[in-house]
Amino acid sequence: MSQVIGGIFTSHVPGIGAAIAKGLQQEPYWKPFFDGFGPVHEFLEREKPDVAVVFYNDHGLNFFLDKMPTFAIGAAPEYRHEDEGWGISGFKPFAGHPALSWHIIEQVVKDEFDPVTCQAMKVDHGVAVPFELCWPDTDAWPVKLVPICINTVQHPLPSPKRCYALGRSVGRALESWQSDEKIVVLGTGGMSHQLDGQRAGYINPEYDRFCLESIVSDPEAMTRHSTLDIVELAGSQGVEIINWIAARGALRGTVRELAHNYHVPISNTAAATVLVENREPVAA
Amino acid sequence: MLAVTEASPEGRREIPGTPVFDGEAAQRGLALNAMCYSFNSAENRAAFTADEEAYMAKFGLSQEQREAVRQRDVLGMIAAGGNVYYLAKLGGILGLNVQDLGALQTGMPLEDFKAALLAHGTTERSVAA
Numbered sequence: 001m002s003q004v005i006g007g008i009f010t011s012h013v014p015g016i017g018a019a020i021a022k023g024l025q026q027e028p029y030w031k032p033f034f035d036g037f038g039p040v041h042e043f044l045e046r047e048k049p050d051v052a053v054v055f056y057n058d059h060g061l062n063f064f065l066d067k068m069p070t071f072a073i074g075a076a077p078e079y080r081h082e083d084e085g086w087g088i089s090g091f092k093p094f095a096g097h098p099a100l101s102w103h104i105i106e107q108v109v110k111d112e113f114d115p116v117t118c119q120a121m122k123v124d125h126g127v128a129v130p131f132e133l134c135w136p137d138t139d140a141w142p143v144k145l146v147p148i149c150i151n152t153v154q155h156p157l158p159s160p161k162r163c164y165a166l167g168r169s170v171g172r173a174l175e176s177w178q179s180d181e182k183i184v185v186l187g188t189g190g191m192s193h194q195l196d197g198q199r200a201g202y203i204n205p206e207y208d209r210f211c212l213e214s215i216v217s218d219p220e221a222m223t224r225h226s227t228l229d230i231v232e233l234a235g236s237q238g239v240e241i242i243n244w245i246a247a248r249g250a251l252r253g254t255v256r257e258l259a260h261n262y263h264v265p266i267s268n269t270a271a272a273t274v275l276v277e278n279r280e281p282v283a284a
Numbered sequence: 285m286l287a288v289t290e291a292s293p294e295g296r297r298e299i300p301g302t303p304v305f306d307g308e309a310a311q312r313g314l315a316l317n318a319m320c321y322s323f324n325s326a327e328n329r330a331a332f333t334a335d336e337e338a339y340m341a342k343f344g345l346s347q348e349q350r351e352a353v354r355q356r357d358v359l360g361m362i363a364a365g366g367n368v369y370y371l372a373k374l375g376g377i378l379g380l381n382v383q384d385l386g387a388l389q390t391g392m393p394l395e396d397f398k399a400a401l402l403a404h405g406t407t408e409r410s411v412a413a
Contacts, residue, residue: 015381032407039411049300059369063312064370085323086376093325111380151367155306193360196368198359200386201397207286237368262408263400268382 002177004277005047007251009215009244011271012129012188020132032139036261036273037133043275044134049184051097052143055247056126056188057152068154069116074147075101076119084272091128097144099123100177107173113166123147130188152240161223163242167249187247189240193269196236203270207233211241216257216276219248244256251278288371305367318371319343329377358388
């Protein structure tokens with residue numbers, strides 16, 4: 001049986017990708033953020049997962065408003081990052097895992113979700129930046145990718161409760177995957193930030209700290225807010241935290257925090273990284 | 285703060301200073317956003333730079349959208365249905381990153397906008413034993 005080893009939750013600010021490309025990780029502005037990845041690198045080196053299931057949002061690389069899925073699941077043999085229009089490009093291609101993708105699709109549809117399924121799909125910085133943060137300086141990514149894209153662009157967005165339920169369904173699929181593969185789950189985006197409107201630059205450390213605690217020990221507390229509540233609390237792009245909520249849903253065992261790092265600001269964003277392990281519950 | 289505003293009796297939720305890109309905005313902004321989405325291609329970025337008016341005409345932007353683009357009026361673009369994820373691609377052509385866009389929208393000088401973010405400055409870290 002496969003093993004869901006844990007979860008990594010991290011911001012995916014494009015500027016992080018640009019900083020990596022320029023080698024700025026040790027510069028005073030960036031170091032407090034990048035240093036948060038030490039425990040993540042140790043964890044990944046120790047556990048050596050085979051697959052990453054990534055909950056993220058597209059920012060206008062693969063999906064446009066002509067066809068905007070609420071939930072989309074990649075089922076491609078390979079995914080590529082391409083030019084997003086303003087600079088970063090050239091991330092390594094990502095090997096897919098179509099068999100696991102279809103296994104997940106079967107489970108979530110059985111659980112009455114209605115995802116768009118994608119046998120061709122470009123992935124943007126919402127996947128590429130976290131991969132570069134988790135596995136720096138590699139010639140090829142050491143994991144296969146299953147990308148699960150959540151609409152955070154065009155309202156109405158799926159509710160936090162629905163995202164959590166989707167994650168639970170994906171978690172059931174991972175637990176029944178007949179393989180000895182180790183799986184790590186990623187949730188990307190956030191934390192509080194707002195790029196648009198007169199409130200641009202909005203940061204809410206109090207809400208972020210609520211999320212940092214809840215994502216580990218009480219994720220359902222985060223689902224008591226509506227998406228518009230989260231827009232108000234976290235900013236109009238801080239609503240990307242629904243990707244974290246979905247990812248947390250996929251961790252159905254005993255979850256323990258191994259590390260977290262919260263750093264403000266990176267660009268316009270309150271940035272954070274949370275690492276948790278997921279173990280099968282031990283019967284008392 | 286974890287308190288939130290209430291919806292109006294009509295069910296409309298207004299969050300101060302915060303555009304909610306909903307179906308109404310998505311319909312109104314389609315041409316502008318489609319133009320910005322096209323900027324994923326370097327060739328299209330060059331075509332826009334070479335002749336902005338012709339490029340806007342090709343995508344059928346409304347007069348309001350064209351005027352906002354001409355004036356580099358970010359709030360105007362959003363009022364005309366622009367979504368910031370797509371507008372960021374136009375921003376890239378104009379040499380404006382998201383901090384420049386933030387300064388333009390808040391009316392703050394860029395240095396003040398950056399300073400306001402830095403005023404939140406904190407690093408909080410925990411590693412389990």
